[in-house]
Amino acid sequence: MSKIFKASEVAEHKKPDSLWIIIEGNVYDVTKFVDEHPGGKKILQRVGGKDATAQFWKYHNEGVLKKYKAQLQIGSLEGQAAPPPEPKIEEPKKEEPKKVEELKVVPLEAGPVAPAPAEETTKEALDAWGDLIPYGDPAWYQGYHSPYYNESHVALRQEIRAWIEEKVEPNLNEWEKTKSVPEEIYREMGTRGYLAGLLGIRCPAEYTPYQVASVPADKWDHFHEFVLTDEISRTGSGGFVWNIIGGYAIGLPPVIKFGKKELKDRIVPDIIAGNKRICLCITEPDAGSDVANLTCTATKTPDGKHYIVNGEKKWITNGVWSDYFTVAVRTGGPGMSGISVLLVERSEGVTTREMDCQGVHGSGTTYVVFEDVKVPVENLIGKENAGFKVIMTNFNHERIGIIIQCTRFARVCYEESMKYANKRRTFGKKLIEHPVIRMKLAHMVRQVEATHNWLENIIYQCGRMDETEAMLRLGGAIAGLKAQATITFEFCAREAVQIFGGLGYTKGGQGAKVERLYRDVRGYAIPGGSEEIMLDLSIRQAMKVHKALGMKL
Numbered sequence: 001m002s003k004i005f006k007a008s009e010v011a012e013h014k015k016p017d018s019l020w021i022i023i024e025g026n027v028y029d030v031t032k033f034v035d036e037h038p039g040g041k042k043i044l045q046r047v048g049g050k051d052a053t054a055q056f057w058k059y060h061n062e063g064v065l066k067k068y069k070a071q072l073q074i075g076s077l078e079g080q081a082a083p084p085p086e087p088k089i090e091e092p093k094k095e096e097p098k099k100v101e102e103l104k105v106v107p108l109e110a111g112p113v114a115p116a117p118a119e120e121t122t123k124e125a126l127d128a129w130g131d132l133i134p135y136g137d138p139a140w141y142q143g144y145h146s147p148y149y150n151e152s153h154v155a156l157r158q159e160i161r162a163w164i165e166e167k168v169e170p171n172l173n174e175w176e177k178t179k180s181v182p183e184e185i186y187r188e189m190g191t192r193g194y195l196a197g198l199l200g201i202r203c204p205a206e207y208t209p210y211q212v213a214s215v216p217a218d219k220w221d222h223f224h225e226f227v228l229t230d231e232i233s234r235t236g237s238g239g240f241v242w243n244i245i246g247g248y249a250i251g252l253p254p255v256i257k258f259g260k261k262e263l264k265d266r267i268v269p270d271i272i273a274g275n276k277r278i279c280l281c282i283t284e285p286d287a288g289s290d291v292a293n294l295t296c297t298a299t300k301t302p303d304g305k306h307y308i309v310n311g312e313k314k315w316i317t318n319g320v321w322s323d324y325f326t327v328a329v330r331t332g333g334p335g336m337s338g339i340s341v342l343l344v345e346r347s348e349g350v351t352t353r354e355m356d357c358q359g360v361h362g363s364g365t366t367y368v369v370f371e372d373v374k375v376p377v378e379n380l381i382g383k384e385n386a387g388f389k390v391i392m393t394n395f396n397h398e399r400i401g402i403i404i405q406c407t408r409f410a411r412v413c414y415e416e417s418m419k420y421a422n423k424r425r426t427f428g429k430k431l432i433e434h435p436v437i438r439m440k441l442a443h444m445v446r447q448v449e450a451t452h453n454w455l456e457n458i459i460y461q462c463g464r465m466d467e468t469e470a471m472l473r474l475g476g477a478i479a480g481l482k483a484q485a486t487i488t489f490e491f492c493a494r495e496a497v498q499i500f501g502g503l504g505y506t507k508g509g510q511g512a513k514v515e516r517l518y519r520d521v522r523g524y525a526i527p528g529g530s531e532e533i534m535l536d537l538s539i540r541q542a543m544k545v546h547k548a549l550g551m552k553l
Contacts, residue, residue: 003075004078012049013048016034016045019034020048021044021052024065026075027076057510060510125143126149128143129154129157133419135414136411136415138230153227156214172236181362186244190210190272195273196211196212196272197215197225202218210272221463229404229405230407230408236513237516238359241405242364248271249401250394252271254341255326255343255381256268259381271324276324279316279318281316281326282328284311291391292388307331309344311369313325313368318363322346323346326341327344338385340383340385341391344379349371351368358522359516395529396462396474396475399482402485403458407488410447410485413496417440476545479541486531487531489524496511496514497515500514
């Protein structure tokens, strides 16, 4: 039980050899921490024996408190009841992997995978959970009815958030500075079964013994992947999210879906376990959204046993540390009919150079050069000169991942702004009491909620349509939603910085998430198809589809 101190007792500990402070009603012994304090000794000594809550929040965010609370807190102030300990989340025992024939691998575009069967869908609203800041979490977190989620989604949500809060959030500012994430975090993504759940397909248990603790493999659906990506994105760091899932979630699905069995048996287990890395290489210095005109070539050797790959790829997420590269190459004539996809392994002739970008720090964004790289023909993904279909099929899953991340990032900007507005005082009252601030928050909410609800509908459709129908009807809608999500993200990031003022422009303090996300915006608005291309595609595709359906115009 936490020890209770009187304010007079704390006041006695104000000297360098015994220095206590109070933050949010809790008492901290910072005597041994004085030399480590980034602001120096004097700052701590000035608040020794006093309530330092106001001073703390001027410079720090919740992540700092979480990082040091366990080692520095010695009790609570009298009259300030310590919060009850968080309930320990019991992780169910992992089931033995199912036999291969029991698991049907279903692509993102095909169903039915989501939602759970009707008899398993929760009829009543799920219990409210989290901080309950209005709109700070999706509606189903806050006791509203939803047709999409059941108790397995609840269990997954709690499992991921507990892991993120323990292992990730306290370290994000430090990782942002070093532009890196420790390898053990990525490996834990593998051993916890999270990597296996991020492929737009049912967990491929034939390639991994690792499964998500809270969800049986045969119950995994698209909404579980949604929850997983959403909770990871709640960190408010595009660099972290891209580091652990960026290259993997778009580089491995084409291999799983179109690769030869021998190739998959050889490379997939190590990738899903988190021991090896993979990335997707499509964009080139002169070919981004214009995929049909890429110039990286793959020419067959006279004996027909290998391709020789030459060319360059740019802005490749995770490329700097990847062991495998899923590469779009030109094997035939001009245009989309001459494109193939190869799995290129890091070898002689493959060079990578990390790019220094505006945001998404730690993502390993890379300039890749292939110079006379020898690739076995068995590494062909799909059919020769039919790679454009492979790429287009993969785009839906890639864009939905971007949409999920942007929608949560926008929500994080709103949530952080709401918390700050209820704490910061100007002109004699809290920010939230100023109508202009409430107006900003309201505009953020209306866009976030509209985007989130469209996203839930699209994910539901992904699970209900068969592959042909999904390919026909969802490509344009997903493109439109991708633009909607990135525009919403940009708006919310901008408004959040305005609400935070100087703190939103400063790295590492209370506005750390907001400052970081503001720099990440363009990293989402451009990759996966720029907003302009996406909006145009959404209308062109809709016209084409509805003409085939009998549109009357």
